[in-house]
Every structure is written in C-alpha cells, then in structure tokens.
Amino acid sequence: MDNAQVIVGTQASAKHASRPMMRPVNPMKVADALVAFAAPVPGFKVQIVKPFACFSANAYSTATTLPLGPAYLASVLETAGYAVDLVDGLGEGILNITRSPCGQFNYQGLTVDEIIGRLAPDVRVIGVSVMWSQNWVQNRELINAIRQARPDAIIVVGGEHVTALPELTLRDCPAIDVAVTGEGELTLLELVHRIANDRSHEDMDGLCFIRDGQFVNNGFGKRVADFENLPRPAWHLCPVENYFSGMWSMGIGYGRNMIVLATRGCPYQCTFCSNPVMWTTRYLMRPPAHVVDEIEWLVNSYGANSIDFADLTAIVKKEWVIEFCAELKRRNLHINWQLPSGTRSEALDAETVQIIHDAGCKFLVYAPESGSQDTLDRIKKKIKLPTITRSMAAAVSAGHTTKACMIIGFPHERRKHVFQSMLFAAKLGIIGVDDCNISPFTPYPGSELFNELRAEGRIPELDDTYFNSLVTQFDFVTGVAYCRNIPGWEIAIYRFLGMVIFYSLSYLCYPKRIWRVIRGITKNNFSPRSLAEQRVCDYLGRRKLGNKGK
Numbered sequence: 001m002d003n004a005q006v007i008v009g010t011q012a013s014a015k016h017a018s019r020p021m022m023r024p025v026n027p028m029k030v031a032d033a034l035v036a037f038a039a040p041v042p043g044f045k046v047q048i049v050k051p052f053a054c055f056s057a058n059a060y061s062t063a064t065t066l067p068l069g070p071a072y073l074a075s076v077l078e079t080a081g082y083a084v085d086l087v088d089g090l091g092e093g094i095l096n097i098t099r100s101p102c103g104q105f106n107y108q109g110l111t112v113d114e115i116i117g118r119l120a121p122d123v124r125v126i127g128v129s130v131m132w133s134q135n136w137v138q139n140r141e142l143i144n145a146i147r148q149a150r151p152d153a154i155i156v157v158g159g160e161h162v163t164a165l166p167e168l169t170l171r172d173c174p175a176i177d178v179a180v181t182g183e184g185e186l187t188l189l190e191l192v193h194r195i196a197n198d199r200s201h202e203d204m205d206g207l208c209f210i211r212d213g214q215f216v217n218n219g220f221g222k223r224v225a226d227f228e229n230l231p232r233p234a235w236h237l238c239p240v241e242n243y244f245s246g247m248w249s250m251g252i253g254y255g256r257n258m259i260v261l262a263t264r265g266c267p268y269q270c271t272f273c274s275n276p277v278m279w280t281t282r283y284l285m286r287p288p289a290h291v292v293d294e295i296e297w298l299v300n301s302y303g304a305n306s307i308d309f310a311d312l313t314a315i316v317k318k319e320w321v322i323e324f325c326a327e328l329k330r331r332n333l334h335i336n337w338q339l340p341s342g343t344r345s346e347a348l349d350a351e352t353v354q355i356i357h358d359a360g361c362k363f364l365v366y367a368p369e370s371g372s373q374d375t376l377d378r379i380k381k382k383i384k385l386p387t388i389t390r391s392m393a394a395a396v397s398a399g400h401t402t403k404a405c406m407i408i409g410f411p412h413e414r415r416k417h418v419f420q421s422m423l424f425a426a427k428l429g430i431i432g433v434d435d436c437n438i439s440p441f442t443p444y445p446g447s448e449l450f451n452e453l454r455a456e457g458r459i460p461e462l463d464d465t466y467f468n469s470l471v472t473q474f475d476f477v478t479g480v481a482y483c484r485n486i487p488g489w490e491i492a493i494y495r496f497l498g499m500v501i502f503y504s505l506s507y508l509c510y511p512k513r514i515w516r517v518i519r520g521i522t523k524n525n526f527s528p529r530s531l532a533e534q535r536v537c538d539y540l541g542r543r544k545l546g547n548k549g550k
Helices: 003-012 030-036 068-079 112-117 133-149 160-164 166-172 185-196 240-244 288-302 318-330 350-358 373-378 385-398 415-431 448-456 464-474 488-509 512-522 531-548
Strands: 026-028 045-050 053-056 083-088 097-099 105-108 125-129 154-158 178-180 207-211 214-217 222-224 257-260 306-309 336-343 361-369 401-408 435-440
Touching: 026 030, 030 068, 030 185, 045 068, 053 133, 068 083, 068 125, 068 185, 112 133, 125 133, 125 185, 133 154, 133 160, 133 166, 133 464, 154 160, 154 185, 160 166, 166 178, 166 207, 166 214, 178 185, 185 222, 240 257, 257 288, 288 318, 318 350, 350 361, 350 385, 361 373, 361 385, 373 415, 385 401, 385 415, 401 415, 401 488, 415 435, 415 488, 435 488, 488 512
Parallel strands: 026 222, 045 083, 045 125, 125 154, 154 178, 257 306, 306 336, 336 361, 361 401, 401 435
Antiparallel strands: 053 105, 097 105, 178 207, 207 214
C-alpha cells in the first residue's frame, strides 16, 4: 500500500487514530492477572523483539540502554508460565555500527537478517517494541522481514509510536496482526492467553486491529493496579554484560550502569508530551524500600555500580525522596545513581538536593524546557523560572553534575521567546550547570501540540519523510521546524549559538573542565564527568567501532 492510501485511511478517522478512546481506568492486580491468564499448556512460545538502534549519521547524542520495557513484558509472561525469549537487537550486537544505504542513519546492533536468525521456528507470538516514531521506517522494514520469515506467527506491536498512531501503524504495515496501546504488560499477557486457548481477542480492551478493511480501536486495556508487584525485569534473558562493554548509559557511564523504574506515568499534562495518551495522568510510585530491594538485587546479581532511573517524573514528593535516600544509606550500598530523564523542581529544594547527593546521586537532569515564562505557561509546564533556577544553583553547590533540557521554536514562539531561552541558558552556564541541551521543537505523535498542528495542516503527510525528520532533535545540520513565526534555518542557528554560548561560559567560568576533557582525549582514558563529556566518549567509541566495520 502506498503512502497516499495510508494517509487517507488515517485522516478519515483522525480523532480516533491520533489517540485511544478515553475510558475509565480499569486497574487489575498483578497477582490476579498472573492467575487468570496463566499458560494453559507448557511450551507455548513467545518472543519479544527489541529492534536495533537507529540514529542520525550526524547525531551528537544518543543513549544506549538496556531494554526495560521488553524486559518487563518478558518477565510477566515468563512468570505466568509461558516459554519466553527476548531478542535484543541492540544489546546482542552492541559493538556493531553500520551506515544505512541512504547514508542518513547509523545502525547499532544486529542486522535484520541476524534478528530473523534468532527467531524460533516454532514461535507462536512475536512481540515487537516500537517505541519511537523517528525509528518507525526502520522498524517497519524489520516487521515486514519477520512476517516473511515467520508467516504463521502472530505479530503484535506496542510502544509510544503505536499508542499515538495505531491506525497508521496498522495500515502502513499490514504484516502486523494486532497493536497493543498504552501500558502493555497485562494486555499482552491476556492476549497471549487467548491465543494459546484459541479464543478470539477482538473484544479485548487495549487492542487495535484492522477488520474487513475497517480500523477497530478497543480503547485502554487493563492497567497495573500495583506497580510494585510486577515481576522484576527479565534481565537474565538479555546480554547484560554487553552493555558493560563501553561507557553506555542514559546519563553518565560508570561501567556497569543498569536501569530502574521507580514510578510509572506523570501527573502533568505538558502540551509537547505524549504521556497523557500513553499512560494517562495516572501516577504510580513504588514504595522506597521496594525500589532499594531491586537496586540491591542488581548489585548482587549483576555487579551494578550505577543506577539510571528511567522515570518520566521521578521526583514529585519530597517525603518519598527522603525515605528512599535513608533506605539506601541504611543498607550501605554505596552505589552511584542518576536521574537522567529530567525531573520536576517542586520537591528539589536546597535540603533535598543535598540529601540525594549524600545518598549517591551523581547526575541530576532538570527540564525547564524554556527560559520564557510565557512559553512555560502556554505549554502547561507548571514551573516558575526563579524556583527552578534556585534549585539548580543549590544542586551545583551540593556537588551534583547537572544538566538542563531546553526546547526552542514552539509553534507560538517569536524571537523574543527564543532570546529569553538563550539568555537563560547563558545564566545556567555562569552558575555552574554542567550541560544544557537545546533542541528544536519536534511535534511528537500523541501530544496536544501534534494534534493542534495537524489540524492546522502545518504537519505534512505522515509519510517516511516526516518520520525520518523527527531525528532533528539530535542533528545539528537539519533545519526542520514547526514554528509559525521563525523559519527552520534560523531556529537551527539559534540552537547552535545557544549551546555555544552555554558551553563557552560553562568551561570558561570553570576551566578545570577544559583540562579534564583534554586529558581524557589525549590519554585515551576518558572518565566522563558530564553528559557532554559522556557523548564525546560515546562518539569516540562509536567512531572506533565504525572504523572497524569498514
């Protein structure tokens, strides 16, 4: 089916295709689900596939981490008695870097043929993780190859991209049998149970599919009622040691970084974020002692020396943070931990940032998003610039490595808003913040701004060109923008200048950082202390791997 036909189908039901039907949350306890949907017969084979990584050939930054989502899915299925295998397309070939035929992308991990070679001949259900819309084109090619190699298997997809654009996903890739939207563990478990029992799944909540040419969206599926009772991620099915082969991390690499999720969802409704579609605003927190139990397990079982928290919003309640830090210190784990995904500032006063530093937090990422209060109010980012500035200054004083994530070129912005963000970035460099990433606004499917721009006709047809353009947040040489008042090439210049200004001030005001980088590069013994240095380390490592592959 060509792209024009795909888009017609999507536009015809745009209200339903852009987000699942809103239904009341239907939580289910994990123990009840494991009993209700247990394997009816031994040996029913399921494989979860995590695709290889794909990033821009001009990328300056991309994280390489263990596949947390697939590991949770595999763990739930395995606990329920199914025969499960996890094909980690990134981790199993983490040292392999190749260039795409078009020259636009780098691939890291297994090739399509190598992934196909790892599929069991008797596999009944193949689940493919399709997280990011920017990788949809490459993921689609992999799924088509899986269908050709395993024509009798049922192919299931899930993830952020699938949840935001279920109809487009299904019509653009007819090889897919069914899409799981939103929180996937219990929905996938029930789906596999029905397939194993030869029962229809067309009435199941949480599924989307094409029936007689019509798109069917069954809305939200069962939600996990007690997040703390989910089985721990099935790391024994992953090549964990491969992720220790370099300084791979979401944040700063310490050699044996592993990933943990302490909370699920986010209670906020930022207009540029797809969280309300993927998770709703339902926010779950695990008990602090339960999180520390998992950290201790990772230390004892895998020799982890650093923990990356992958939470969308890790810190909301100060009391939770204090209890968590006290539990870490009580057990004398002496482990580094990081908050690399960006966090809120409400709970991070001077006392809190000192407490988490003393408990081993080495890297703290803030997400002010903009230096314009007008922009923050418009995008529903419920923070005040003086508050977050004080928090970041306190974090620097406490000894944290700190980073700020900022976005310029929101649809409404004018040059004054962008200049305010550039000035704010300069201020952060002066007060000692270590990193500041300035990205051009990218309208991700599932977000409020995406739907708004689609309605205006400012987002073109959702074809391969559009999805490939989403990598611009990692690419300095592309000028794609969706701002009504500033052209893309100008946004690209402001982005470059803003980061030059920030890092110039950051390193000139703190010259020890310059010598640290020079020493690390010249001695070929890089021990990064900031995310910028981590990405230099990543770049040098990937360049070395790429040269080996030539």
